[in-house]
Amino acid sequence: MENLIALLIAAPLLGAAVLLVGGRRLDAVGHWIGTLLSTVSFVFGLILFVDLLGKGAEHRTLIKHLYSWVPVAGFQADVTFRLDQLSMTFVLLITGVGSLIHLYSVGYMEHDERRRRFFGYLNLFLAAMLLLVLADNYLLLYVGWEGVGLASYLLIGFWQHKPSAATAAKKAFLVNRVGDMGLSIAIMLMFTTFGSFAFGPVLNHAGDASEGKLTAIGLMLLLAACGKSAQVPLQSWLGDAMEGPTPVSALIHAATMVTAGVYLIVRSGAVFNAAPDAQLAVTVVGAVTLLFGAIVGCAKDDIKKALAGSTMSQIGYMILAAGLGPIGYVFAIMHLVTHGFFKAGLFLGAGSVMHGMNDEVDMRKYGGLRTYMPVTFITFGLGYLAIIGFPGLSGFFSKDKIIEAAFAKGGTEGWILGGAALLGAAITAFYMTRVMLMTFFGEKRWQPDENGHEPHPHESPRVMTIPMILLAVGSVCAGGLFSIGDRFLHWLEPITGHSEGNSPLSAAAVTGATMVCLVIGVGIAWAQYGRGPVPVVAPRGSLLTRAARRDLLQDDFNHVVLVRGGEHLTRSLVYVDHTLVDGVVNGTAAGFGGLSGRLRRIQNGFARSYAVSMFGGAALLVAATLLMRAV
């Protein structure tokens, strides 16, 4: 059974190799090869899942040692996989949603002549992401971590002929490098602290290390998580990453890759449990990001960017939960899975809308699409209800638990974090209702483009709608399936641990407050966008709106602080280099050159003067030898 774990990764890896090396002769069938291998991986995952379910809760960890990777005395790195409840959850999410999105992409990318390559990259992403979640040590995890970064870069810039896509890919790559640096430093710190970077030694002995070192490791891991999961302050790349094809946004930049940071923190729970300061930093990052993303999401007219802000915000929830420690780990992962369903569904819906609207992304040019695209409307609508936490749907269960857990943190912190989470829920309801109303309700606002082509909104082909329907089913049912009877809690508890905390509010009170926030958010949105017509040209808006449209000035901040600062640093270093370093170097060179020219004149070509120099040399040699003896 353990061998299946390796095959799980091998299938998409094989797909990537075949599709990328195979060349044009595979153009006709490449997309089906990619989809097939992704599905094979999912089937392997299901078999393993059934196998795990058949075992007792204590025996649900499978270890597969493949080979010894770096066999050096004192530095052992093995290619070893660990399949336990946590990684199993991720495997099913990645391969399940991944396979659906492969299927969707068959239709979405139909007219793209580089479709085979696209599927090769998608398979490469799946393999890297599976490696990330199945690795049994941090070094191997780092390989997967970089692998998904590479796949993300390739896919954001897939339409590299568009300068905006190429720039966005580069931006994502660079920002991620900052986070990757954090992960590599964390791994080095682990090695110096524990003498190993395998999960077993590090996590089982985390309590033995000093709190200072654990805090340092935790903060570095947090930096890594911020980069990969687009959390403040490394959030700036996610909005631009929407330049990639929409299935990519759904799979990588909503459902799976961006949640790798959450996985990293939950997996390293033992480290964070013993480093309260690092935990606090995690909750702060989560709370700030969940508000940041939500506010940005309110102001965007680009449907994908609005959803990107939402993703950032929802991952903020997960990070917040992960920072709460054992109170929140299970709910972080539960929200991660439900979010994987409904956010992938929303993105696929957005893609379907764009597909029918000549790739128009501005919601102000949509309107009234519900009659033209009924399937998209219903699936998108179910996703919408799930994300705002409509009672009974997925988001209701998972988000509510996180808000409860935030209050259960206790003390002032608990009130602040819980309040932020509640506020976030209200804003979520607002911006998602706004997206819904602007896209599917009201008057139709689309106009002919500059070539005079008027869009003819139409429903997408079945190959695209089937994945959307399946994801909508997940969005509706997953939360209830997980929460009723605390099934998910019992499944994950052996790995992450769990504690109830001490909430100052009862569960019912929190749920009630959440419902109130939901109604307020939806109400304001309806008042603003549902009652009257939506202007096609965006009004000027308040100061906050304008700032939010510019992603709360994130790029301006980065530009002023990092780019300008970097330029000034570079310039001053160049100045020092030119004057001081080059001065010394060139001066030395000129000095030797001058010396050379002068010494050269001694070589005058006359044998007599050569003989004199020899004689003088001999005299010196003799004198020096005698002198040495005299001294």
Next chain:
Amino acid sequence: MSATVVHSLWTTAADPISKIPAPKIEYGQLSPTLIVVGAALVGVLVEAFVPRKSRYYAQVFVSVVALCAAFAAVVALAADGYGTTKAHIAAMGAIAVDGPSLFLQGTILLAGLVGLFTFAERRLDPAAHGNRVDSFAAQAASVPGGDSEKAAVKAGFTTTEVFPLLLFAIAGMLVFPSANDLLTLFVALEVFSLPLYLLCALARRKRLMSQEAAVKYFLLGAFASAFTLFGIALLYGYAGSVSYARIAQVVDGTVTNVDPALANTMGNDALLLLGSALIVMGLLFKVGAVPFHMWTPDVYQGAPTPVTGFMAAATKVAAFGALLRLLYVVLPGMRWDWRPVMWAVAIITMLGGAIVAITQTDIKRLLAYSSIAHAGFILAGVIATSKDGVSSVLFYLAGYSFVTIGAFAVVTLVRDAGGEATHLSKWAGLGRRSPLVAAVFAVFLLAFAGIPLTSGFAGKFAVFKAAADGGAAPLVVVGVISSAIAAFFYIRVIVLMFFSEPKPEGPTVAVPSPLTMAAIGMGVAVTLVLGVAPQYFLNLASQAGVFVR
């Protein structure tokens, strides 16, 4: 024959026969030298009796066979254990057969073989009157540019005497590092020097320059020999013997019995210091150390390029071998006297060679100054006075000699109407026109500069490490600085070849015969093998690093 025997011959002439022991010569152990000398004599007979048309082929055949046979003999002796356990002093105390001897003899023979290939090259110069010509004058005695020269060229004369001359020189070089008494040392010095003086004068093109170089080399060489001989006389006066072992014993103070005829001088330290300084000076002249280096650029530039290559490689090997034996076998007891002096010589040699090379404009002169700097680097290893010092120098010499011959062989290929185009400006853009030749030359330059993955790096590393371990760390610092300076002009040539626009009337690269190709190929191969996988050869040099006393 030891000097005491000579002395008693003089005083007891009445009863000569019974006092002379029958000399015992170990022919087998001396076979490498004897084979080469014998072949040189055969070469002389070939000149006398073989028709002119076939002489070239006969000479090349004899020389190649002799050098290969001699090398085989060296390998057989080494395999027999003469380099390590069976090392001893042969020929009545005149010749040492030990590790350093055999290692250096092997190196000299291989370098000689590669040098021979470049001597025998006849495809570079355009055929004169239907005769293929080599790098040597048609008739050495004809006046440059005169009617007799034209007649000799028209008649298709070639100076095939270069082959026996080369063999004689090699024979002297084989004896030089293994000489175990001062007289043998001096005889060997003259045996290899005189043929080289002649060879230097034999260039086919630029004959006046070649003859000037030869005269300078001869005059200065004779001058240096005089110093050496004077030093030998003083040392004999000090020790009452010319035998290395005996002198070493007197220096150590283990032997003090006074020869009655030398009662006034024996044991006089002033004689020891003066004598050893003068002999060392003679050897420093041969290796081209500053301030005895002034002949090097002029001679390297004027001599026919194949001769330059051979001379630069093999002379250095032989002279450093002799220097090592002198300092390690004869004078270890006074190393506190000579080490500081040699420090100074090494430093000014490294810096002087590197600095003056910066402003050179002729590729052959550039390589000459480069060889001076390298002499300084090798001296750093000599100064280590340890077993590692010996083996590092042996390794360095082996690597260096092949790089040098290869580099000069490439110089013979780059030609214009006036023969070899040695001015650096003409090498501009060579990499565009002849990428392979330029790349090969770049490999040699990188090896000279001591860039990793070439023999130059492995050798320099070994030498500097030995010097640092031997307590000469400041010397290593100077060595590294000099290497940095030297890297400048090596890299500059590479830049010139690959990153400059070729000149319209630039030189052409001649297509050589397989002989020169083999020489260059061996140079590249040895350079890369010693650079990439030096361990086997380092071990070999390490095993060979012990002198027999």
